[in-house]
Each structure stands twice: as C-alpha cells, then as structure tokens.
Amino acid sequence: MELFIMNIVKHLRKSSFRSSRKKPYYRRNHRIKTYLSTIFFASLIGTYLDLMLVGAGLYSFPRRPFSEVFTINILFTLCILPLFSLIIIFVLKRLHKLPRYLFLFICSLFVYIAEQTAEQYGLFIHSTYWKHEFSLFGYFLFLIVIWKFYSWFENGQRGGSPD
Template identity: 80%
Template sequence: MELLIMNIVKRLRKSSLLSLRKKHYYRRNQSTKAYLSTIMFASLVGTYLDLLLVGAGRYSFPSRPFSEIFTINILFTLFILPVFSFLIILVLKRLHPISRYLLLFICSLFVYIAEQIAEQFGLFIHSTYWKHEFSLFGYLLFFIVIWKFYSWQVSHK
C-alpha cells in the first residue's frame, strides 16, 4: 500500500498539471504587466507631447483641472488617453494585422473629428498655424507606437 501511494505521489510530482497552472499564472501576470506598462507609456508620451505643443503655442486648454498648476489638461493625459489606449489594445490584439491598421486609422479619424467638436465647445484653442490633419496623422502615429510598445512588451517576457 505504501509503495502504491509513493508511486502516485511521484507521478503527481512529474505531472504537467502543476507546471501548467504556474505557466498560466505567469502568462496572465506578464500580460497584466504589459498592459500597465503600455498604459503608463501612453500617458507619459501624451503628457510630454501636450507639454511640448502647448509650450510651442500650437494649442491651449482654456478649461482644465488645476489650471493654476498645469498648462495641459491632466484629465485627458492621465485618465482618458490611458483608458482609450487600453481599450484599443484589447481590440487590436484580436485582429488581423491589416485590420489593426485600419482600426487605428479609424480611431485617428475619430480623434480628428472629436478634436474639432471639442474646439467648438471651448475645450481647445488652436493657433492659426494648426491644421487638424496634424492630429489625424499624429494620433495614427501615436497609436501605432503604443501598439508596437505593447507588442514588444508581450514578445519580451
């Protein structure tokens, strides 16, 4: 009887069930790290781009939280942009590569239109030198960089 129990225990120790459970946790943990680092990266890039463009006088945010401290809209760069980036990544990872870039262009087109609407509501003031096409291609490039950063995070476990 003791020999039978020892044999079962040895087989269980050699079983791949335990290693599968560990690998699954490891993969999920790595995926979470990739999401978090990408979201933080998107927030930092968005913040620095806004600081650069606001400092250059290309646009300004007349209505923003903590306007006496920040020249940029931190609500956008710290909350809206990271959430939007997270949602885009969730969808992109399920798409075929060609469809990914089509979706990224559609998202950029959405931002292009939303920016003009936000300007009508007084959330933005653009300089006379600003062309909204800058936003269309700028956000397309931004989303591609965010996607590539996420892909790099996932591939370098």
C-alpha cells in the same frame, strides 16, 4: 463493478486528452504588467507631447483641472488617453495586420473629429498655424507606437517578433 471502474480509470490515464488548466500566475502577472506598462507609456508620451505643443503655442486648454498648476489637461493625459489606449490594445490583439492598421486609422479619424468638436465646446483653442490633419496623422502615429510598444513588451518574454 470494481473491474469496470478500473478499466475506465486505465482508459482515462492512457488518453491523450488533457484537462484545461488555469494559466500559471507568472503568465497572468506578465499580462497585467504589459497592460500597465503600455498605458503608463501612452500617458507619458501624451503628457510630453502636450507639454511640447502647448509650450510651442500651437494649442491650449482653457478649461482644465488644476489650471493654476498645469498648462495641459491632466484629466485627458492621465485618465482618458490611457483608458482609450487600453481599449484599443484589447481590440488590436484580436485583429490581423491589415484590419489592425485600418482600425488605427479609423480611431485616428474619430479623434480628428472629436478634437474639432471639443474645440467648439471651448475645451481646445488652436493657433492659426494648426491644421487638424496634424492630429489625424499624429494620433495614427501615436497609436502605432503604442501598439508596437505593447507587442514588443508582450513578445519579449516569449521571444517572438512584434507584428
């Protein structure tokens, strides 16, 4: 019996099959840092764009939290936009190049429609100079920038090129 067990152990040692291991801590930590950096970047860009466009009088937020302090809707720029960006990053990671950009355009189309719906509920007021197509292309560009930032940050440690 002992000889039988020794043969099995010897055979397993020679095997090229590797057992699956947990990912090292630094790899998981890098992934979390990448996601947090990306959603912080999305929030920062969204906040500054809103501040510029509200300051230019192109639109306003009549119903917003802390309206006496902020001219922009901080609930959107600090919570909804980062969460939306995080979900999009999760989906984009699993898509190839052409479907990725098609998905980004569909998301932009969704925002284009959602913005007009929000305007009907009094969450937005746009100036007469505003065209909703600005939002369609603006969000498409915004999402591309967020994706490129994520790709750049993710591939920076590995030395790969962003897609």
